[in-house]
Amino acid sequence: MISLGLRLAVAGGREAVVRLTVLAAAVAAGVGMLLATVAGITAVHAQNARYSWLNSAVTSAATGPEARDPALWVVREDYFRGHPMARVDVAVSGPDGPVPPGMTALPGPGEYQVSPALDRLLRDHPADQLRDRFPGRQTGVLGHDALPSPESLIVVAGGTREQVGRIAGVTEITRMVSVSPDECHDCVVGIGADGIVLTLSVVAAALLFPLLIFIGTATRLSAARREQRFAAMRLVGATPRQITRLAVVESAAAALTGTLAGFAVFFAIRAGLARIPFTGEPFFPGDLSLSLADVLIVAAGVPLAAALAARIALRRVRISPLGVTRRVTPDPPRAWRVIPLLVALGELAYLVGDRPQTREGQTVGYLSGIFGVMIGLMIAGPWLTMAGSRLLARRARRPATLIAGRRLADDPRAGFRAVSGLMLALFVTSTATGVITTIVAERGGGTIGAASHDFVSVATVPDGPHGVPATGVRLPAGTDAHLIRINPAPRTADSWLPGLIACAELAGLSGAGTCPAGTEVAQVFPSLTGIRGSDDGDGGPVWPASAVPVAQLATLDVIDVVVPTDGSPAAIEHARTMLGQAFPYGRAAATEADYAGDFTRQLSQFQRLADVAVISSLVIAGCSLAVSVTGGLSERQRPFAMLRLTGVRLSELRRVVALESGVPLLAVSLVAAGAGFLTAHLFLRSQMQYDLHAPDPAYYLIVAGGLLASVAVIMSTMPLLRRMTGPAAARNE
Known part of the structure; x- marks a missing residue:
């Protein structure tokens, strides 16, 4: 039976070869990205472990x-x-x-x-x-x-x-x-547990879910034709056990081929993956490694899962050889399918008012809520498709619209299955974009602009409340340095700032800010960074006035030294080195960009993860849609051929195919985008007390491009319709 199953897998003509190739390619892509995910987590742990000695x-x-x-x-x-x-x-x-x-x-x-x-x-x-x-x-x-x-x-x-x-x-x-x-809870250098959880969560949510859908879609390619072939074998005497063995061998052979190809894909992309700084730093290629257990689990688990799926898919054939032809319209999806989605959103809404206090509680709460929304969208998808199809049929004015609406209403699960991967991709895109855009808007602004990056500053006394006398500031002759003096006034008002500078000196620093009219001395931050909400255009912030007379400044200790540069990297590094030599016992001299560097690098890490999630999920969703639409045409070629014989024009059939794919696409796209933004808003309110900001134009371009690409995938299958619905396809088998 094994040899017969292998022969049937490749000797069934072009259709069998195409089915085997597509299934193997889908499994190869899934296995390759799964191995990359597992190796990536191993690499994060390996990289993190080599930070340990810096925490000594x-x-x-x-x-x-x-x-x-x-x-x-x-x-x-x-x-x-x-x-x-x-x-x-x-x-x-x-x-x-x-x-x-x-x-x-x-x-x-x-x-x-x-x-x-x-x-x-x-x-x-x-x-x-x-x-x-x-x-x-x-x-x-x-x-x-x-x-x-x-x-x-x-x-x-x-x-x-x-x-x-x-x-x-x-x-x-x-x-x-x-x-x-x-x-190590006390360690300060390294990625930390949160970074590892973030990496794992983003990869799992954004890649594995669409990949599972893609593999599932590929395994269903030509499922109806396979069931008919196995039913015919039952009628000539094959037992249910023999049919099951044939199906298992066929699916396992494709899955095994795809698994081996998946390992080749992983090793081919490993060097490129190592250069991507997911954690802020690239990996050593050797860190992207697989353990023996990882290899054995994937190599044995994927073919086994494919064989199990094939066994479950043949339940109608095992019951009766006529079970394939005795098909009835399945029960329509019920409105209860929306409840899991609402429950998951309700959990995230609950966290807004009662955020867990522990890191573990937050991780479990947010991840379960986000994964719950994704699962809820998958459960609610068929009901949403049915609602859209009924609206389409109710407003039909042309035969193609009516046929498409009725066909979708008869089996909304199949219609939704074609676009389910794209729905998850849009959800991930909307959630990631909403979170990143809001964080940038809330925390990325409020400084005095690009000019502040040209100032290199250093504290004269490390982590101390006092400064040093001006005589203690020794810099090379001719250095254009500006001394920030300590503010002797008690901190009794909200406008109090620790440093003082003469307004005449401040006026000579382009972009460093201005003083209120009639003021001689201004209160400033030591590094001349800006104040949120006090920006005065290109001139920088308007600093609060000080009551200290300008003549008294020379008697006050210096708490910070600021050196303006022309903004070039060479000038900035020269000033940094000079200040480091003058004050070698404190924090390093830095620019405002350096002070904000930790957040900027973390934000860049989030952005890289979001980009990987968005691009990968959209690509996977597009492949899933292409396979699903092509498979649907293959399985419906006889009904479409019969319609052509009765006089239905080919253009009407093309319109039917476009509507059958377009209506679920539009319905789930709107719901997925809305659910993504709502999830992002609830997370931001709970974790950071931020309100969601409108996404940048890039988001709309990405979504529009993804939808146009999906439409292009659907339209690319139209040339197949003429060839697949000829008179020969209308014969009885």
């Missing part, structure tokens, strides 16, 4: 053997051309000190080691932009085990105990932390 200041999480000679340790964030850089300052007390992975020993005073990516930057850029930040000489390059990513910028700089001891946040350590940041 968290002594409560330190593990491993304890060194006899303790070392002073502090990690600070620096920047180079918009990219964050980790600077680890250490001071050894003896030869037997703690050793990070990828190193043989900590550097001594006047020595430093850098990551390979930073080593390339040091060679490619002038010393006054980068190398001069690290006093001494380079003694080595960090090994692979110390690098979360091939693009990681890390420097481990040695100093004396007196020098390192003056840096804010210094800690004495005797061993390295080897616990992954997602398992």
